[in-house]
Amino acid sequence: MTAPTINALVSPEGSLEILSNHEVNLLKDKSEGGLYQLFRQCALAVLNTGAVTDDCQDLMQTYADFDIRLIPQPRGLKLELINAPAHAFVDDEMLLAIREHLFSVLRDIVYTHSTPKFAGILKGNGPEDLTNMVFHILRNARALKTGRQPDLVVCWGGHSISHEEYQYSKEVGHQLGLRELSICTGCGPGAMKGPMKGATIGHAKQRVKNGRYIGITEPGIIGAEAPNPIVNELIIMPDIEKRLEAFVRCGHGVIVFPGGVGTAEEILYLLGILLHPDNADLPFPVVFTGRKENAEYFEMIDKFIRTALGDEAAKKYEIIIDDPVLVAQTMKKGLKDVETFRRAMQDAYYFNWMLKIDPVFQMPFEPDHENMLALELHRDQPVHLIAANLRKAFSGIVAGNVKDGGIRKVQEKGPFEITGDPSLIKPLEAMLEQFVANNRMKLPGSSAYRPSYRIISTAA
Template identity: 50%
Template sequence: MSVKVVWPQGSMALLTQLEADSISLNSRGELYDLYRNCSLAVLNSGNLTDNSKELLENYQNFEINVVRNERGLKIELINPPESSIVDGEIVSMLQKHLFSVLRDIVLTNVAHKELLKLSSDKLSKSQGITNWIFLILRNAGALLADTQPNIAVCWGGHSISTEEYNYAYKVGKELGLRKIDICTGCGPGIMEAPMRGSIMGHIQQSAEYCRRIGLTEPSIIAAEPPNSMVSELVILPDIEKRLEAFVRLGHVLIVFPGGPGTAEELLFILGIKLLRENRHNPVPLILTGNDKSRPYFEALDSFLKSSLGDEISRYYQIIINDPKAVAIEVSKGLETVHEHRNLVHESYCFNWSLTIPEELQKPFEVNHENMSALDLHKDQEPWKLAAALRRAFSGIVTGNVKEYGIKMVAEKGPFTLHGDKEIIDNMDKLMRDFIAQGRILLSERKYKPCYRFEHDK
């Protein structure tokens, strides 16, 4: 048995007895399994996988123990992955990420309990969720009050070609040359490439620091360990809060090629932009890739127009094979956001004024019944259809890579999605395009769908 010890620093070096017990191996507290699995994912940073079941099975003998002693707190890692150790010590960045896990798992639950009290009389449920996200980001040090808008959120897939990775790297480098910070979902592939490029751009400009923020959530981090470029790791409680954190924290959104998860992210922001209340709230949105990515964006653009109407294209722009043009548009977008925040006296570091309805905030419990009950019909407001489609793709992601989703599909068969013929046919075509382009899973050569489509009778 191999045991390594790390010592948390700062405020996380001290925990109450109740907090320590909740994540303790000895007491098997209510948060232990969550804490253990997220810590294991962090220790696998840089290792390529997108299958949480596979990751957990490979390290069944890994445990983590929290010990309170006279010096405060120490963490014992029992049988950690060998890749996390150099010359007998846990890699420094991984130690930092371990403290992030400790912080977010413990403080998230404390913050939630406090906000539940406020929500009952002072805040609406929606406001309570947004305030909760703010507290998590603030506790993580992700919110810098004295800094002008400067964060480009980069969305995209893990299953990409070398050419697409290199293109995203070049975009990141152009952003770095303009000293623009990067925020991604922190996994491999597209989530790594712009961070790596941004570092090089910042170095060439002799910039002192390049922020590389990774936002994840427990079931995603278990399937996609953080890439080795992440410098600031934040774990949100669930996928909906993670998505909201992206659009509240970031200032410009860039979408690179991806799969169902990227479609989910894109539909989330389009659902927000379609709301009448947000028509004057700028959230610049750029879709970009290299020449070989053109079929991907053509398929995505066609799906969005067919499902949500041709006018949806005015909410985003597509730039093919021009990293410099992307960076220039991002810079323009940051200027627009800066001017708007000054005009309405909005915070530079957190977009409070953006309206996000509960349909996009409320966690969607993925199961066969809920997937079948999704309202995939055109006779509703476009933003509501976008929200329903977002949940559909979220369910597909769950069935593909999340441990409980994989188990659910194995036991009960594929999820069934049904609705208007046009909507269902659009989804079917898009997923077929994703499969043909190899954009679904890293761990399987031949993809077996976790879903089936049916037209309403």
């Protein structure tokens, strides 16, 4: 069945209205060094805002005839869309939110890839350079707001969750909104959409007119997790590592809902950073929460963390079951501690400069068969490095599940192989089996999950 499409000319909205000739040529360039394919992929994803899919390849195949062209104008530029998804339009007019997202894509891709000072950083550079790059991208997107107290709560959780879990995440968002807190998520469906939707109602009740619903994504994931319709600030970071750093630099606290391997990756990234000695006294509230039916899920997560990283890691978060009000109250109190600390240290409210991030968490990890098999999953290393390598393992599985490049690698050479110390591998395997059994790897109703990984057990 062919999906309905439409052709249209679209004017800029919100982010970027003029381009240099150099930038235009990069966006038109279909060669390996050009930006056309990247721009087309991300543009198609945002045109599917609100669509329920986690299959990047299926999206690309459904709209294989989609094309996007830059049309120079005397007063700026327009985008010509050919065979664009019809559900992005109402009465032949593009939805305003999608138009904003489309030009956010253009803004972030152009800024990251055409700015000379970023050329070397994208290939790998020092930790300060990488953090500065994250800062500059966020600032260019106007995501760093001065004059606001700490109020941005990052919400992580699965895109593949039950209706009941979605409703719970929405109620937590509602309680956060009643306390005039804003939401930042990975911008997709499920536990990324629920808190935003709930917060809109809470903000409406409190007459909050400047509520923020920030979605932070990256090119490899956006096709599988298209922005949900509530996102009013979309930011596309160059890769998953900079996406994760953006969350913890601009967010003031984190709430984690039930999820799968992507959520596990985020948890390990966060705990690995918070376990660094330089961050010992830095307040950063973290709450794991879900319905009473999710108590067993968080017991599993807690057990895995204690087994892999030790009891000290478990002190970095609080588990609250089936109590949205308490979650919001706990986060509100935690953000007040953040405000007090940053005021005393004369640190910015809008960007967490004092947070120490080891370079191992910043350098891009390329998930391929060689790198996945070479992961150092053993005990003979500092605990934050154990967290870093486990994070990479989950990142590779995410890539094999939903990212176009990772899916192709698995199709060509079979599942990624993971091996290491049995004291780490066995708990990892058990948790992955639970994710599969509980349908946390794919969206409900999608085709049966085929593992993108294979655990290779070794003798103790």
